[in-house]
Amino acid sequence: MNNAQRVTDTNTDTNESKPIQTDNVIQLTSAPLLSAENISMLYAPGKGFDDVSLTLYPGEVLAIVGESGSGKTTLLKSLSGRVAPQQGSVNFQQTPFEMTNLYEMSEAQRRGVMREHFGIVHQHPMDGLRARVSAGGNIGERLMEVGARHYGDIREQAKTWLTAVEIDVSRIDDMPLTFSGGMQQRLQIARNLVTHPKLVFMDEPTGGLDVSVQARLLDLIRNLVRELQLAVVIVTHDLAVARLLADRIMVMKQGKVVESGLTDRVLDDPRHAYTQLLVSSVLQQ
Ligand SMILES: Nc1ncnc2c1ncn2[C@@H]1O[C@H](COP(=O)(O)OP(=O)(O)O)[C@@H](O)[C@H]1O
Numbered sequence: 001m002n003n004a005q006r007v008t009d010t011n012t013d014t015n016e017s018k019p020i021q022t023d024n025v026i027q028l029t030s031a032p033l034l035s036a037e038n039i040s041m042l043y044a045p046g047k048g049f050d051d052v053s054l055t056l057y058p059g060e061v062l063a064i065v066g067e068s069g070s071g072k073t074t075l076l077k078s079l080s081g082r083v084a085p086q087q088g089s090v091n092f093q094q095t096p097f098e099m100t101n102l103y104e105m106s107e108a109q110r111r112g113v114m115r116e117h118f119g120i121v122h123q124h125p126m127d128g129l130r131a132r133v134s135a136g137g138n139i140g141e142r143l144m145e146v147g148a149r150h151y152g153d154i155r156e157q158a159k160t161w162l163t164a165v166e167i168d169v170s171r172i173d174d175m176p177l178t179f180s181g182g183m184q185q186r187l188q189i190a191r192n193l194v195t196h197p198k199l200v201f202m203d204e205p206t207g208g209l210d211v212s213v214q215a216r217l218l219d220l221i222r223n224l225v226r227e228l229q230l231a232v233v234i235v236t237h238d239l240a241v242a243r244l245l246a247d248r249i250m251v252m253k254q255g256k257v258v259e260s261g262l263t264d265r266v267l268d269d270p271r272h273a274y275t276q277l278l279v280s281s282v283l284q285q
């Protein structure tokens with residue numbers, strides 16, 4: 001977190017029937033990077049998400065947690081420009097101190113914002129990689145999308161990024177389908193970070209991997225997030241992932257935010273009954 005000065009409101013009310021708002025974090029040093037105001041996207045009653053608001057500051061990591069089907073992926077898609085919400089607005093700080101509504105700009109402009117400023121890490125790495133393009137090509141392609149043309153430079157950057165995500169440079173011309181799941185996920189991360197996005201959206205990035213591979217990948221993500229001062233919205237059903245990576249947590253249940261706040265506060269002193277259940281079921285595992 002690169003915002004040094006924060007004042008948090010220590011809300012001590014407990015009311016299990018209402019969402020508990022503990023997001024009264026006053027930022028003194030910067031303007032929000034992303035904000036959502038009362039957004040809803042319901043495919044059917046209870047399927048999707050309903051009336052969600054949030055604010056994300058530069059360099060901040062927000063985890064969205066909740067059980068399967070609670071609307072996390074749908075919410076992430078709306079926050080990242082891929083699914084227009086039925087109500088409310090998603091705003092991004094495209095130029096300093098100016099928030100632009102992602103869904104009021106043209107499709108081409110929105111794609112431009114996504115290309116220039118966003119990274120999107122899918123749960124299944126092959127959803128975010130091109131199967132018929134080499135590892136180096138997968139990284140290089142992203143650079144070319146934002147204007148890089150010099151073959152030698154592109155290849156050098158691809159090598160640098162393969163190294164950064166702990167893939168042996170000798171694999172640069174290999175196809176991603178010849179990689180293990182963990183390597184594919186690291187390649188997907190390299191493909192996303194090579195263009196230096198400000199904001200990265202991750203959907204269960206360690207979800208499909210073996211536990212030992214998960215731990216290493218999490219460590220890598222944590223280091224990259226710190227070094228690059230990335231702002232991240234990460235969806236996970238794993239509270240340990242949230243604990244390790246996130247500054248703040250938002251808990252979703254059946255499409256509604258039931259609790260949000262600083263990570264340690266939410267996990268050590270959960271106030272909503274549902275969060276208490278999530279935390280205690282982890283302890284029992
Ligand atoms: N494109 C879609 N069309 C219809 N229903 C959908 C669609 N995407 C998701 N849903 C439904 O919305 C609910 C929330 O899904 P999702 O956002 O994927 O939840 P999560 O990521 O928390 O598991 C689920 O009941 C799911 O079946």
Ligand SMILES: [Mg+2]
Pocket residue numbers: 072073074203
């Ligand atoms: Mg999901």
